[in-house]
Amino acid sequence: MKKKSLGTKLTAAPYLVWSAIFIIVPLIFVLVYSVTDSQGNFTLQYILDIGKYKDVMLNSIWLGFIATVISLVISYPLAYIMARTTANVQRTMMILVMLPMWMNLLIRTYSMMIILQDTGIINTALEAIGLGKVHMINTEAAVVLGMVYNYIPYMILPLYSIMSKMDHNLIEAAEDLGANKFTVLKNIVLPLSLPGIASGFTMVFVPSVSTFYISKKLGGNTFSLIGDVIEMQFKSANNYNLGAALSLVLMVLIIICMMVMNRFTGEDDDGGVLI
Amino acid sequence: MGDNVIIRLQDISKKFEDEVILDKINLSIKDKEFMTFLGPSGCGKTTTLRIIAGFLEADSGQVIFEGKDINNVPPHKRQVNTIFQRYALFPHLNVYENIAFGLRIKKMKEKDISRKVHEMLELVNLKGFQKRNIASLSGGQQQRVAIARALAVEPRVLLLDEPLGALDLKLRKDMQVELKNIQKRMGITFIYVTHDQQEALSMSDTVVVMNGGKIQQIGTPIDIYNEPKNAFVADFIGESNILDGVMLDDFKAKFSGAVFQCLDKGFAVNESVDIVVRPEDVDVVPVSEGTISGIITSNTFKGVHFEMIVDIDNFKWMIQTTDYYPVGTRIGIQIEPDAIHVMKKSEYSGMFGDYSSFSDELERLSDVEQEEE
Amino acid sequence: MKTKMTPLSKFYVALIMIFLYAPIVVMIIFSFNASASTSVISGFSLRWYESLLQDEGTMKALTNTLILAVSSSFIATVMGTAASVGINTFRNKRIKQLTMGVTNIPMMNPEIVTGISMMLLFIFCANLIGKKDALGFGTMLIAHITFNLPYVILSVLPKLRQLDKYLPEAAMDLGCTPVQAFFKVILPSISTGILSGLMMSFTLSLDDFVISYFTQGPSFETLPIRIFSMTKKRVTPDMYALSTLIFITILVLLVLLNVAQARGDKKMSNKLNKGGKK
Numbered sequence: 001m002k003k004k005s006l007g008t009k010l011t012a013a014p015y016l017v018w019s020a021i022f023i024i025v026p027l028i029f030v031l032v033y034s035v036t037d038s039q040g041n042f043t044l045q046y047i048l049d050i051g052k053y054k055d056v057m058l059n060s061i062w063l064g065f066i067a068t069v070i071s072l073v074i075s076y077p078l079a080y081i082m083a084r085t086t087a088n089v090q091r092t093m094m095i096l097v098m099l100p101m102w103m104n105l106l107i108r109t110y111s112m113m114i115i116l117q118d119t120g121i122i123n124t125a126l127e128a129i130g131l132g133k134v135h136m137i138n139t140e141a142a143v144v145l146g147m148v149y150n151y152i153p154y155m156i157l158p159l160y161s162i163m164s165k166m167d168h169n170l171i172e173a174a175e176d177l178g179a180n181k182f183t184v185l186k187n188i189v190l191p192l193s194l195p196g197i198a199s200g201f202t203m204v205f206v207p208s209v210s211t212f213y214i215s216k217k218l219g220g221n222t223f224s225l226i227g228d229v230i231e232m233q234f235k236s237a238n239n240y241n242l243g244a245a246l247s248l249v250l251m252v253l254i255i256i257c258m259m260v261m262n263r264f265t266g267e268d269d270d271g272g273v274l275i
Numbered sequence: 276m277g278d279n280v281i282i283r284l285q286d287i288s289k290k291f292e293d294e295v296i297l298d299k300i301n302l303s304i305k306d307k308e309f310m311t312f313l314g315p316s317g318c319g320k321t322t323t324l325r326i327i328a329g330f331l332e333a334d335s336g337q338v339i340f341e342g343k344d345i346n347n348v349p350p351h352k353r354q355v356n357t358i359f360q361r362y363a364l365f366p367h368l369n370v371y372e373n374i375a376f377g378l379r380i381k382k383m384k385e386k387d388i389s390r391k392v393h394e395m396l397e398l399v400n401l402k403g404f405q406k407r408n409i410a411s412l413s414g415g416q417q418q419r420v421a422i423a424r425a426l427a428v429e430p431r432v433l434l435l436d437e438p439l440g441a442l443d444l445k446l447r448k449d450m451q452v453e454l455k456n457i458q459k460r461m462g463i464t465f466i467y468v469t470h471d472q473q474e475a476l477s478m479s480d481t482v483v484v485m486n487g488g489k490i491q492q493i494g495t496p497i498d499i500y501n502e503p504k505n506a507f508v509a510d511f512i513g514e515s516n517i518l519d520g521v522m523l524d525d526f527k528a529k530f531s532g533a534v535f536q537c538l539d540k541g542f543a544v545n546e547s548v549d550i551v552v553r554p555e556d557v558d559v560v561p562v563s564e565g566t567i568s569g570i571i572t573s574n575t576f577k578g579v580h581f582e583m584i585v586d587i588d589n590f591k592w593m594i595q596t597t598d599y600y601p602v603g604t605r606i607g608i609q610i611e612p613d614a615i616h617v618m619k620k621s622e623y624s625g626m627f628g629d630y631s632s633f634s635d636e637l638e639r640l641s642d643v644e645q646e647e648e
Numbered sequence: 649m650k651t652k653m654t655p656l657s658k659f660y661v662a663l664i665m666i667f668l669y670a671p672i673v674v675m676i677i678f679s680f681n682a683s684a685s686t687s688v689i690s691g692f693s694l695r696w697y698e699s700l701l702q703d704e705g706t707m708k709a710l711t712n713t714l715i716l717a718v719s720s721s722f723i724a725t726v727m728g729t730a731a732s733v734g735i736n737t738f739r740n741k742r743i744k745q746l747t748m749g750v751t752n753i754p755m756m757n758p759e760i761v762t763g764i765s766m767m768l769l770f771i772f773c774a775n776l777i778g779k780k781d782a783l784g785f786g787t788m789l790i791a792h793i794t795f796n797l798p799y800v801i802l803s804v805l806p807k808l809r810q811l812d813k814y815l816p817e818a819a820m821d822l823g824c825t826p827v828q829a830f831f832k833v834i835l836p837s838i839s840t841g842i843l844s845g846l847m848m849s850f851t852l853s854l855d856d857f858v859i860s861y862f863t864q865g866p867s868f869e870t871l872p873i874r875i876f877s878m879t880k881k882r883v884t885p886d887m888y889a890l891s892t893l894i895f896i897t898i899l900v901l902l903v904l905l906n907v908a909q910a911r912g913d914k915k916m917s918n919k920l921n922k923g924g925k926k
Contacts, residue, residue: 008737011734012732019794019797022793022794026762030761085652086652095902097668098902103672104875104894105857106872108671108672120686121687149667207758244764247765251757349825351821351822357817360814363812365819367836377822380832
């Protein structure tokens with residue numbers, strides 16, 4: 001029996017080796033690069049340089065945060081409606097929500113750009129009815145809109161998943177005990193959906209903060225997020241060490257945010273919220 | 276029932292992380308016998324079964340199958356098959372394919388497989404079910420498929436691990452009869468594990484009562500009931516009043532402040548013993564005619580009889596009668612010599628057999644705990 | 649209690665759906681535009697689809713993307729399924745938590761960090777063996793396998809946990825060797841989890857841009873990378889045509905997947921019934 005289970009355990013070995021080499025080691029590389037210079041000597045210069053990018057960093061987190069909150073506010077009622085409707089409608093709506101998610105991010109963002117641009121359909125329509133153009137592209141608002149548009153399915157799905165599992169009897173029991181609709185929402189639905197909120201929050205916040213394509217297309221050249229700065233170090237400036245240092249800080253910031261979030265979710269080892 | 280031994284367990288011991296689960300189990304199982312391991316949860320009965328099946332290896336001791344040591348034979352090469360607690364039917368296969376599974380492994384011809392599967396379906400009364408999905412079957416039907424699947428490969432010994440535990444009471448009783456019939460018809464050895472004493476008594480040829488990793492008693496159901504070896508067995512099997520007593524001489528026992536005639540002998544003079552009196556064996560008589568007397572503290576109607584708790588000399592007895600006596604009545608008690616069973620003192624003395632804290636509800640609660648285990 | 653939606657709910661749902669689909673609809677409409685404009689519709693035409701099909705670079709990128717998606721999702725599914733079987737037998741809680749923690753990293757880490765971290769490793773290794781242009785199919789394959797693995801494990805592992813733990817024993821009891829028990833009983837029982845892991849890996853790999861972007865080389869261009877370089881300049885509507893085709897493909901795939909999942913069990917039992925009869 002012992003021998004048998006040892007044999008079974010060994011089937012995990014290739015994966016364990018793989019994840020050590022291609023998950024752990026690369027992260028060590030990020031760490032090493034961020035505290036060495038291009039000659040490989042130890043230096044804290046790049047870590048200290050990050051101060052220069054404080055504003056970009058804070059702006060990224062701020063915009064990511066706004067996008068996440070907007071997503072949450074929009075998604076919450078939708079998820080609630082979805083969870084309460086008939087099974088067939090639920091399934092159809094799931095597909096409808098997921099479908100854009102499987103579309104390429106670049107394409108989606110590019111279409112958004114087309115819609116928002118000065119000669120795009122919104123402005124064409126506004127002009128046609130005599131309201132005049134509104135400049136939308138290359139603003140922070142456009143970037144936030146792009147983030148919300150691209151990542152909102154990641155908010156809807158975990159919220160929906162947790163609300164559909166919620167026992168409806170609880171709501172009826174609360175109403176039975178004299179709670180009004182608002183009290184039910186505040187005292188029953190909201191606390192029970194916290195894990196869904198937390199996981200939706202991370203799933204929107206992390207890619208929003210670290211994006212570089214959305215800001216490039218919708219924010220224009222005058223505007224950059226932390227993702228753009230990192231991308232630049234690796235793709236044009238060739239300053240890997242600074243790029244690594246920035247990535248390290250980004251990672252640490254996100255880990256802190258996730259730890260705060262995980263206090264709501266408690267145990268977190270099923271990926272059930274993904275789909 | 277043949278007399279030749281098919282499986283012998285020799286000094287089987289097993290520990291899980293320093294906890295002794297089995298402590299030197301010795302046992303002979305005869306061919307074509309219906310043997311039951313009976314005991315509370317955690318007594319080691321399932322572990323013993325899994326060692327026989329080959330899913331567990333004993334730390335020491337030997338499993339001997341028809342004279343050959345099979346310690347190192349893997350489960351798939353042993354001539355024993357198992358009915359698992361929750362049946363372990365293969366969810367991706369239908370009824371037919373579940374039953375045919377073992378036969379396909381044996382690479383039997385398709386024609387023979389078909390014949391065998393139909394024979395088995397008939398045996399367990401599931402004709403016409405071959406195409407059904409496992410998930411669409413009721414618990415009782417799944418149980419039957421599990422039996423058919425195990426019997427299809429023609430094992431010499433069938434191991435059944437609490438097979439009826441998940442069924443409701445009525446179905447359980449029907450299946451008990453049916454299992455017993457199947458065993459007789461197939462003429463193979465059944466080793467059955469249960470914590471339900473009624474089940475053990477009504478089905479088995481031999482009952483092995485286990486507790487704390489040790490065998491407490493081996494015997495026929497009648498022996499086990501009438502001649503329990505110690506207070507544990509007496510308490511676990513049926514209801515018993517277990518009293519402290521002294522053997523004054525052969526055939527003469529003293530307990531509850533009186534001397535009774537009994538059928539037991541061979542104890543030392545004035546030896547301390549445990550006395551067992553079954554509740555149904557107590558005769559209620561007018562106080563003047565009783566050897567001893569007591570006051571009824573509670574009385575519950577059970578259908579066939581009344582079940583009274585009677586305080587005799589500060590010891591709470593359980594007594595069953597068909598006549599009604601109101602609570603508070605003083606009644607006389609008489610006990611026939613053959614209703615008294617004398618046991619040597621054991622580690623279990625004084626632990627069981629007093630009904631002072633007895634209530635139906637508590638009994639039920641402890642049953643639930645056992646089943647949840 | 650499952651109810652029909654109120655008019656207010658319907659209106660709300662409709663608004664969100666418009667938000668989600670407006671850019672996609674715009675893109676589909678302009679893919680059939682007769683002119684190259686992205687604001688004025690001047691007539692229906694299939695010219696952008698024609699020019700797309702004649703664009704060798706795009707077709708090559710499409711082939712590359714499919715090769716990469718098929719190979720990385722297949723390898724990740726095999727490795728991930730084996731890993732799940734092993735992880736499922738881990739008894740030590742610490743080791744289990746550590747393994748699952750590492751598994752979660754590629755899912756939770758920002759993609760850009762995963763991308764650059766692997767890029768650093770690859771470039772370091774390339775310098776070690778003195779090769780200049782090491783980035784290409786190989787490095788992308790490794791990267792894609794790596795980010796696919798967690799999704800496979802997270803869809804297979806729960807299926808294994810749900811299985812009756814006595815199933816393998818039951819199979820061995822009926823004469824299977826441990827290896828036979830795995831292939832005849834365990835594997836078919838978790839097949840839905842394996843399939844959904846495979847599908848998820850495949851679509852993720854098909855769709856990935858960020859990680860590919862950092863681990864790619866000029867020798868191997870995938871579709872998302874090509875789209876990226878196309879959107880750097882002002883784009884001609886053949887990219888809309890391409891996107892429309894991708895959208896329709898994904899739509900079909902998703903619907904098929906859903907239907908397959910719904911009918912999975914039924915189909916399987918039907919097939920086996922036939923097997924039993926023959």
